[in-house]
Amino acid sequence: MKVITVPAGAQVTVNFANKDSVPHNLAIYTDASATAAIFKGDIANGSGTITYTFSAPAAPGTYFFRCDIHPSMTGDFTVTPK
Numbered sequence: 001m002k003v004i005t006v007p008a009g010a011q012v013t014v015n016f017a018n019k020d021s022v023p024h025n026l027a028i029y030t031d032a033s034a035t036a037a038i039f040k041g042d043i044a045n046g047s048g049t050i051t052y053t054f055s056a057p058a059a060p061g062t063y064f065f066r067c068d069i070h071p072s073m074t075g076d077f078t079v080t081p082k
């Protein structure tokens with residue numbers, strides 16, 4: 001389990017460097033059902049880099065992230081109080 005932790009409401013910048021040979025992305029959802037997206041990052045092809053910027057949820061809590069192409073690549077997206 002991987003964990004990304006950010007402050008509530010923060011402007012988040014992720015320098016997403018795909019060092020793999022297959023495409024990946026970073027997508028954040030309200031929970032592990034992955035039905036309500038908070039942020040869906042564009043897909044980075046192999047050996048590509050993308051900078052993602054988005055606003056963290058205002059409400060502290062534990063959210064969920066995954067790679068949409070490989071739904072078994074998951075982790076917690078934790079939002080801490082400001």
Ligand SMILES: [Cu+2]
Nearest residue numbers: 024067069070
């Ligand atoms: Cu992937």
